[in-house]
Amino acid sequence: MRQMFARLGYSPLGPALLGIAYFALAVLSLVVARGAHGIAAIWPPSGILLATLLIVPRRAVWRFAMAAIVASLAANLLEGSGFRVAAGFTAANGIEALVATVMLRRRGGRRISFIDPSGLSTFFIATLIAASVSAGLAACISPQPGREFMLAWLSTVWLGMLLVTPLLFAIFEIAVSAKRAVSGRETLNLAGIVVLTVVATGTTFYQSQYPMLFVPMMVIVIAVLRGGMLGGVISIIVVVMLGSLALWLGSGPIFLIRASHESRILFFQFYLLSLFVSALPMATLLAARDRLRINLSERVRLLDQAEAVAHIGHWRINPSDQAIYWSPEVFRIHGLPEGQPPALDQAIDLYHPADRGRVSEAVKRALTDGRPFAFEARLVRSDGAIRHVETQGERVYSSREDAIGLFGLIRDVTEQIEARRVLSDARDAADRSAEAAMLLASTDALTGLANRRRIVEYLDDKLRGAAAGEAQPSIVLFDIDHFKFVNDRYGHDIGDEVLKRVASAAAEGLRNTDLIGRYGGEEFVIILPGTDASSALQIAERVRAKVEASQHEGQPTVTVSLGIASTGGEDTSHSILKRADVALYEAKSAGRNRLRLAS
Template structure:
């Protein structure tokens, strides 16, 4: 749009077209005037020039202004004004457009908008100031310096800018815009507005029997409602043209006024001003409403897209009638078509039966106390699929009726929950695998007891605890008597069975806090935490007796020799095992199947 106006300002035909339009409209207005001093009922050239100066680039303003000045001077001369008066009137007309342009561009930049009340107010004030300045200058130039001339000039110029400028700006934008083409329906609508206004204006102004000046106002209101800003301006321009022609021909209810021609002209001008003040602000408010509606619709569309992308919806519960509102994404989460949301109780029934009670209690508590809330639950869709949702919200006050309700956000977290479940299962499996690996690394395969590595680790830890001042620790080291002979006579398979039988028998004699392990071959170690030598001797004897008594038919009967050692200051793992080993060999040298206590 701005580039189009720039091309228009740089075109050499632009000032010429403006000059011709300005000259023709000025001459026609002067010829049609009915008042004294050559004052027209409305001065369209002011509106034409102001609209042009508002749309062309700043660097081209002077070219269009010069074209309008030349056209104004020529029109005033042809209308019968003297040379000096024509120069003064031309200066006044040029000054009014320049002042209004300066005020409007300083406030609004390169473009004046009539679709918001502030823009219309700025235009109203700027045109008022510009018209007043022009009227003061023209009154000083006029041969008859009086208030009536000042008021006539002021109202004529002001009406010209108020009525013509908005129409031309709307026409400029409509003709140059690529996105707002007039559809066939719009054209028919505008044509109907023109026809209705022509009928109403003709009925009003072309008879002098009844004062029907209120009829055009009714039609203009209809035009605004049907055609917006453009329809209202077009309808007003039709009223202006037909009313001015009727005034020129001496027809209309205005001639029911028993006054001078100047007074009738002023009455007609202020009648047109009242039409403007009554209709154009309404059109502006309607345009602002439509723009807000479009913006709101666009924001809602973008919000719906954002919610769909993020799998987040919003809802509201009215605490008075228990009605609820769902955004489109909430319907999608529940697997329901968009439409009227279910009642509150029915919405709660859509949750998994194990979650309904909790959800109902949270909602009831939030409605009663107004505290923020958050919960996770499962939704069961009509097809039976289950979705996990996370909901959070707080108390909300309606902007329309001040009703207290709840506003909340609901987020589909099914993928996160499923990912967490997969991660948990993977972590549990990894932990089980690690535990199994650790158990395998610390377990003797044949007997299922602790292996040598585990024995050493456990004994080191126990000795560390003993250094911190805890009770004594004892170690029993034993092996199977004449085990080589068993292997040689019965074979290694029977030998393995004997080792397992001995391990089982010894393990059955121990406490839960004790640890037994296979130290290597047929040799075993028992670690007795918090156990002194007397108790250790009792446990060792119980182990020896149990192994001696445990044998089955077909299996060789075996015995064990045991060495017991209890901790002393400065003992290490190797030291205490060495002393237990010495005691074990003492038991063997003493005849086997017996135990000895290390010195």
């Protein structure tokens, strides 16, 4: 539909239709309600032309303006005006339309809005200025210029624009609206407004006994309440048409006024202006209210959608009676159907018993001290499910009194809590795996003692400490006597068991600070931190005796030979192990099952 209007604006048919309508209404207005100066009570062509120039595309304005100029000139000539006067009046009507159009389309070509209070006031002022300019030009052309003529012209064309333009705009918006069509109920409603206005206007204007001019105004108010801007404008137009006809017929309460015909026309025009000022601003305010309500409803809907996606709800505690309001998402978080929220004490009881005291204390402190609060707690739903929530709020005051209330947000963080727990478990498992890997990398798989790598690292560490001034360590290197014979006679399985038995027995003879490890095969190393040679000999003897005394059914008794070495200032792990190894072979050469101290 909008595209059809656009095409009509650029085709010759559009200007032709405007010219015909302009000419017909101009002739009808001059015939029906003629004043002493040949001026009608209302000039509808001005409203038609202004509405057209505001609706059509900017580039097509001049085409319609030219069509209206031709129609106006023809109507004035037909009514008997001379060419100079007809041309002057036509120029005045054309200029008024162009002035109003420029003022109303000055912002990027946007159309004026009659459902916006500022738009209506702008329209009111712009048409008044345009009508004033037109009246001044017409007064210069008129054969009988004067203040009365200017006032009559101004009121006539101004009313034409004020009353007709909004009606055409409303019809245009309905015709091109892509959102919805006028329903049958709305059509019936508008028809009822027309019928009611016809009855009220006929009762008022087609009798001259009672001054009932207030009756149409009451009906127009009803029309605005029932039909909005369109209903109000239609009702006013009906009053204009029937009132103008009654004025032409010499009927109506206006003739109760003892004054000239010109004064009666001016009074009627003032009456129509009063209807406009009374009805249309109210219609605009009602439309603005409806628009605000729709916008608010849409924002609330979008807010509810956003809260549902984010699992965040908002709540407030009324300042006057501490009644609770919950948004829909708060009900969903609590697992409750939407309806009346519980009282404050009952809402706190919905939390986990272990969290209720903390929640209650936070709310009471916020109400008394005014400090914002935030806490994380558990909700227990009616089905027993537990939800973790984060709540934050702060104190607010009533706009009309000093009563204190609260406003806050609640967020379901159950998934985040579960994710944190899973992440923590995964981190702990990773730490345990890392510890196990490190232990595996530094442990002998058979005996469970430190392996060769761990022994060398630990010995290097103690030697660095000794170089830095700490006490010197000693080491004991020992192996199992005749272990090859054990493997050959009893088998490697028994040999492995013997290795484990020797490792366990040797460890029993050590201190908590000592480290024993399997160096390779049947060879073991003991590192004795902060131990001199004398103490090292005592510990080595204790280890030898423990091994010799260890017994196990099905396993042979074995002994060990031990070499002891105390570190010196220049020792490395290689050198001290080498000296202990020499001492070990000295012990074996001396008969085994004994120990020797390296020189």
